[in-house]
Amino acid sequence: MGPLTITAEFPEWLNLLIGFLIGIGFGFALEQAGFSSSRKLAGMFYGYDTTVLKVFFTAAIVALTGSQLLSYFGLLDPKLVYVNPYYVTATLIGGVIMGAGFVMGGFCPGTGLCALSIGKIDALFFLFGGMAGAFIFAETYPMIEAIAMGSYKGPVKINDWLGLSPGIFSLALIIAAVAMFWVAEKAEKKYQRPEIISEL
Numbered sequence: 001m002g003p004l005t006i007t008a009e010f011p012e013w014l015n016l017l018i019g020f021l022i023g024i025g026f027g028f029a030l031e032q033a034g035f036s037s038s039r040k041l042a043g044m045f046y047g048y049d050t051t052v053l054k055v056f057f058t059a060a061i062v063a064l065t066g067s068q069l070l071s072y073f074g075l076l077d078p079k080l081v082y083v084n085p086y087y088v089t090a091t092l093i094g095g096v097i098m099g100a101g102f103v104m105g106g107f108c109p110g111t112g113l114c115a116l117s118i119g120k121i122d123a124l125f126f127l128f129g130g131m132a133g134a135f136i137f138a139e140t141y142p143m144i145e146a147i148a149m150g151s152y153k154g155p156v157k158i159n160d161w162l163g164l165s166p167g168i169f170s171l172a173l174i175i176a177a178v179a180m181f182w183v184a185e186k187a188e189k190k191y192q193r194p195e196i197i198s199e200l
Contacts, residue, residue, distance in 0.1 A: 038106025050184035088151035
């Protein structure tokens with residue numbers, strides 16, 4: 001649960017129940033958006049389907065705006081929100097590996113579970129591969145620890161790094177999202193697959 005100042009401490013069973021219900025809603029939304037299809041994620045990289053970009057960017061904007069409003073009205077303490085520590089080397093290497101895995105496998109971990117829930121065999125093998133990769137990482141960690149922990153920057157926020165207030169950064173990100181959605185629409189029209197055009 002988020003650090004909302006209006007809530008008392010929830011018992012553990014209620015925390016788990018709320019998380020479970022949120023997970024059901026999240027999985028339902030993924031399936032309704034068509035994310036159980038590997039073509040959705042692959043289409044993002046090839047430019048013919050930008051649904052992934054639109055959905056996740058919209059979710060990020062809603063979460064960012066919501067947290068800013070809750071903080072403004074004193075309902076959320078931003079100092080209690082966990083910020084992931086930033087390791088430059090690990091982020092760059094991991095981003096390349098995960099990006100390649102996404103486009104070749106057609107899934108990310110979340111969409112992979114979504115596809116597995118409706119019985120897609122390719123998602124099953126994708127997730128098995130992900131678990132195997134996590135196992136290999138854990139077993140080889142002593143050898144790659146220097147790389148994984150390299151260029152540590154701490155729990156840095158982008159707006160702090162840019163020297164912007166949270167409100168100005170949120171506004172800039174919303175403007176960037178609108179521009180990105182416009183570019184995405186143009187890309188879909190330009191790179192639309194022939195079989196999709198023939199179905200229209």
